[in-house]
Amino acid sequence: MIAAVLEAPKKLALQEIETPECPEGGLLLRMKACSICSTDLKMLNHGQKDLVYPRILGHEISGVIAESRAEASGLQEGERVQISPGIACGSCISCRRGADNQCENIQIIGFNRDGGFAEYIQVPKESVRNGGINLIPDGLSFEYAALAEPLACCLNGQQLSRVGEGDVVLIFGAGPAGCLHAMLARSRGASAVIMAEPLERRVSLARVSRPDVVIDPGEEDVRERIMEFTDGWGVDAMMLASRDVAVDEALLSLLAPRGRICLFSGLPEDQAYPNLNFNTVHYRENLITGSYGCTYVQNKEAIELIASGSLDVSRLITKRVSLEEIEEGMEHAEKREGLKAVVTDKSGGDGLGR
Template identity: 30%
Template sequence: MIAVSVVRPHDLRVVEADMPPVESGEVLVRVLRAGICGSDMHIFHGSNPFARYPRVIGHEFAGEIVEVGASVTGFKAGDRVVVDPVVACGHCYPCRIGRSNVCAHLEVMGVHRDGGFRNFIAVPAGNAVKLKAETPIGIGALAEPFSIAANILERTGCGPDDTVLLYGAGTVGVTVMQVAKMNGARVIVADPDRARLERALGFGADKVLVSGVDDIPARVAPETDGLGPTLVIDCAGVPALLEEACRVASPAGRVGIMGFSPAPCNISQQEIVKKELTLYGSRLNRRLIPKVVEWLEGGKLKPEAMITQTFAAKDAAAAFELFEKEPGKTIKIQLDFAQ
C-alpha cells in the first residue's frame, strides 16, 4: 500500500502506508482515482496555514467500499462512492444552522487530517456518497471540485436573470462557469491567459476578456441595461480584484470571494453602500456533493473534458511538476490508484 505524503514543505514522497483501522461508524474505501488541486500545491509549498507535516494529501477522491463498520447502514462492500472531505462536529453554531463547511472544529481530509492520496482510507460513513455502478470513477472524483462551484453559487444565488463576471479561467473558474450556465446565467470570463480563455469558450462562456489588455470595467459596463454584471466572482483568489469587483458590479449586485489570501485589499465603503452590494465568502461545500453527483450523472455538466491528464499514483511527483510548471496544459490532473 502506498500514500502520497508531503513530509515537509517542498518534499513530496510516495511512501509505504499501513492499512487503516475501521471504526464503528466508518467505511473503508479503496481509492481508485484522486484529483490534484491547487490547495494540494499550497501544502506542498508550505503556504497552507492549516496543514501539519507530514501530511498525506488529497481531498478529491473516489473509490470502492471494501469494508463497513459495525454500526453502518446503507452501504455494503462493492459500493462505489465519492468522499466529501469536510468533517464537521455537528454540534457547534455553524453546524446547527446548516453551515458545516465552516464548523468551529472543522477538519478537512488531506489538510487537517490525512487524505485520500493512498490506496485505502477509512472515512465517516456520512461523508461517503454513492455513485452509480456505470459512472466512470474519474467523473465521480470530480464531484468535490464541482461542489466548490455549487457552494459559491448557492451562497450568492445565480439564475437566468444574472449576468456573471468571473475573474479566473482556471479549474475553479471553469467549474463555476459550468454551474452558472446550468442555472441559465450569461457568463463573462476574464483571465490574462488567452489559451485558458479559448478553453473557457469551449466550456460555454458567452464572452471572454483578456485581463491586463482589455479594460474590464469598460467592457462589462454595458451589461444588464448598462448597470454592469449582477454577480461578480473572484475565482482567481487575488485580493486586489475585490475593489474592481465592487466597482463594476450592478447596483443591488452580489460579489463572491473564493480566495484565502491574508493580504488586505482596498475597497470603498461608499461603493458597497451606495449600490447596496452583498459580499459573500465561500469555503469548501456544505453537504452539496449528493446534489453534484446528480448533476454529473444526469448529464447536466461537461466533466469529461475537465480531466486533462491521468498519472499512475507512483508517478505523483511528475504529476505535481506538470501541474506547477505547465498550468496552461492542465485543468484537472488525476492520480490512478488502481494501477
C-alpha cells in the same frame, strides 16, 4: 500500501506504509480516483492553515468500500462512493444550521487527516453519520465522481452569492474552478457568463465551459468590455476564482445594482486589506461574501448534477497520472498548462497504487 506522503513543504515522497485499519463505525476505502486541487499545490509548496505534517494529501476522493464497519448505515463492501472531505461534529451551531463546512470542530480529510493519494483511506464514523458518503450513480466514472467536491465548493460560492436565473456572471480565472463556476452558473440559469483570464492557453481551454465572452485583463479594459456587453448594467455576480484579482474600487464598479462578489479564492496577504468605499456598497446594495469548502448537502447535490449530465465535466480533465506519477500531475497543475489533473488507476488495475 503505497502513499504519497508530504513530509514538509516541497517534500513529497512515495512511501510504503502500513495499510490503515477500518475505523470503528466507519469505512476503509480502496482509492480509485483523486483529483488534484490548487489547494494541494498550495499545501505542497507553502503549507496551509488546516494542514498538519506529515500528511497524505488529496481531498477530491472516490473509491470502493473495501471494508465496512458501518453496518447500521447499510454501506457495504464493494459499493462505489464519493467522499465529502469535511468531518464535522454534527452538534455545534454551524452544524445544526447546515453550515457544516464552518463546524467549529471540523477536521478535513487531506488537510489534518490523511487523504486520497494512497491505495487506501480511512473514512471515520462521523462522515458516515453526517451524510459524508455519497453512492456514485451507475454509469458515472470514479474520475468524474471525484470532481463532485470541487463542484460542491463552487456550489457553495454560488449559493452564498445567490447566482440564479437571468444573472450576468463574471468569473475571474479560467482554471478548473473558474470553468466549473462557468458551467454551474449556466446550469443555474445565468443569462450570460463572462470569463476574465490573462493566460492565453487557459483562454482557449476556457472554451470547454462555453462562456459568452472571454476577456484578457492584460490586454483589454475589463470595465469597458463588461459595460459594452451588458449595455451599461454591469454584472450581477462575480466569482473570484483567482488569487490575482485586486479587490478595489475598479472591481466594485463592475457590479450592477444589488450585484454580488464571492471571494472564492483566498487573497495574498498583502492584498487582503483592500481600501473600498463602502458607501458604494450601501447605495447600490452590493453583497460581498467569502466561500470556503463545501457542505455535505452540497457534495450530494454536486454529484447528482454531474450524473444528470447538466454539466459536462468530461473535458475538464486534461491529465491522468498513476499514484507513482503524482509529481507529474502536480506539475501539470502548477504550470497551469491544462485544467484538472487526476490521480487515477490508469492501467485498469483494481485501484490506485497497483
